[in-house]
Amino acid sequence: DVKVTQSSRYLVKRTGEKVFLECVQDMDHENMFWYRQDPGLGLRLIYFSYDVKMKEKGDIPEGYSVSREKKERFSLILESASTNQTSMYLCASSLEGLLATDTQYFGPGTRLTVL
């Protein structure tokens, strides 16, 4: 079974702090994604990566950056956390793009609260 793990289930940070969210997948997937999920808004794509050291902006990249130094690991960085970044953050991975039969496997999520 594919396993996508995230470093923390719950995280509380203060405004202005630098925050690192880590995601690791164990199935040698090419593609990794970071989403945030908010009530009434559904999942929104922040960044994705289709290869090591490669990254692409999603729909809402402002205030975030990412790092992919190794294939299995994709990090989301909040350079200076703000209260409007309080959300559930979900990491996902997929094998080779989003072909007809490919699917995304999601991690358990990190609920981040910024005070």
Add this chain to the structure above:
Amino acid sequence: KNQVEQSPQSLIILEGKNCTLQCNYTVSPFSNLRWYKQDTGRGPVSLTIMTFSENTKSNGRYTATLDADTKQSSLHITASQLSDSASYICVVSEASGGGADGLTFGKGTHLIIQP
């Protein structure tokens, strides 16, 4: 702009009853449609993936239908169980979208099964 609309937003049914969730989309050109189940506090888990040529697909008590002409999909749950309580998310993939920006997420239907 591609859109995925799900209805109803929330639904409460008694255990053992059947229910149907709807997903309408405007994504074009169409590649595939996925239904995910997301338990509270967890990441989404794939239930089915349907391509253009598939009208019906089952996964246990879950049956998804797709009408590519009318751009509608439904997820039917038979003999509901308490463990079916979750959010159900419809995701549509654009044929020309090779990356994550080719995915459009619905906001989900929140299903509650009452004993």
